[in-house]
């Protein structure tokens with residue numbers, strides 16, 4: 001079973017092959033493959049993506065001074081938008097069906113200020129969501 005945190009349930013849909021380093025990207029590709037068949041349990045903490053992130057220190061994001069707090073806030077917002085909760089189990093396909101419903105609000109709130117915007121813009125699904 002995959003363990004994923006709230007904001008990854010949205011952002012991962014727009015993965016375009018870019019990431020911090022090779023192990024991180026390879027792990028993302030593996031998670032995308034596994035997500036087709038495996039159930040996902042939602043966590044409020046570091047998840048199967050975070051474990052390969054070079055900025056993970058202990059269980060916390062050390063990307064910058066406020067990163068861990070900001071990411072936890074993103075997780076909460078994502079789960080609120082998706083109407084999901086921690087420890088709940090869900091499939092990737094079910095989450096994907098919600099993305100068109102939540103994308104505009106998510107985009108307006110987070111994407112414009114996000115360091116990964118240029119990478120997500122390369123995703124066909126991201127462009128499809130923007131055209132709606």
Ligand code: SF4
Nearest residue numbers: 011111114116117120
């Ligand atoms: S631009 Fe940032 S916030 Fe928006 S979907 Fe991509 S990673 Fe998530």
